[in-house]
Amino acid sequence: MKRIYFLTMLGMAFISCDQNEQSTESNSVAKEEIKILEFPSEQKMEQRIDEIVAIKAESQKIALDNFNKLETLKGLNVGSSKTNDVGIEKQNEAIVSSLKVYHGLVLSNIYALRKQLNFTSIQSIADEINSLKLIDPDKATSLFKTYEKLLVTDPKIGRVISVFDERTSNVLNVNGDMLINSKKLDYKNYYYIPNNSTGKLVGYDNGVAGIVVNYNGVQIYYYAGREVHTNDLGVRFFRYATQLTSMALVPIGPGVSSTIEYPSTFIMDPSSVAGFVQTKSQFFSDYEFSYPFISGTGTFVRFVGGNKNTPYRPGGVIIKGTFITNVGGVSKETSCDFKQYYD
DSSP states (O other): HHHHHHHHHHHHHHHHHHHHHHHHHHHHHHHHHHOEESSSSSSHHHHHHHHHHHHHHHHHHHHHHHHHHHHHHHHHOOOOOTTTTTTTHHHHHHHHHHHHHHHHHHHHHHHHHHHHHOOOHHHHHHHHHHHHHHHHHHHHHHHHTTTTEEEEETTTTEEEESSBBBBHHHBBBTSSOOTTTTTTGGGGSSBBEEEEETTOOEEOOOOOOEEEEETTEEEEEEEEOOHHHHHHHSSSSEEEEEEEEEEEEEETTTTTEEEEOEEEEEEOTTTTTEEEEETOOOOOOOOEEEEEOOOEEEEEEEEEEEEEESSSSEEEEEEEEEEEETTEEEEEEEEEEEEEEOO
């Protein structure tokens, strides 16, 4: 009993600390001078983005490891039937309680990165809102309204994202500004607009996205597309990517639910790939190359290939694998064998 009480207090401490810290961090953006990052070249900008992306990836791993340790200490490890055997209402309560701890850890990492960089990006605000949707929905709504000119809700996944591509958003301030050689970034190369009717990503990215499986409230989404980069000579090149993202519709209040990032284990068959073709190729053309949908753990797993000078588009995806979640002692598992082709 003492151990359970201690762990409950520990989980509450994570959330309480993060809410207080969140209030301080968000308010500081409005009160202090908004910093603008400046780079001598686009290559230096790209290098800085790579550094930030790497830090965030490691932070996600640490948050997930710490969360899993807390779950295990509470006897809620994978395969536990402690919560699976109770009713849906109790399961939802257990899931929400554990998810709040997880997203409390995520928020701590977000605020730690801001302090480390001495900078708040528009992507950091989007990341913050996605965790606050569960922990403090009112604050999440308020933040979204404050920066609504630069934020949208992805119509497919339900995540709050920047109107710019996610990579570049990591170095744009909360006004969407950044300087290269004393000049503002040419935003048209980095703009992102999700198409509500088709689900395709138009603009900079020319990617595709959709849902792979929907099971017991958990949705797994796929994405295949490209990142646009520019070297110091102003020449554009591309990196092609695949991603799987785990989300769940979670009750956040009486009669109110929200789509929340949900940690999962992705176990992918080697045949899971996205095939890319020339941008003007005919339907069912042979793929020029393909990249895998990779295995991993977290709220998403992403693969990014090397530099290519030619613009390609996704011609199709094959996704075969097993997805496992265990939050609050509620274990969920499903498999899929999904194929989708694009003209």
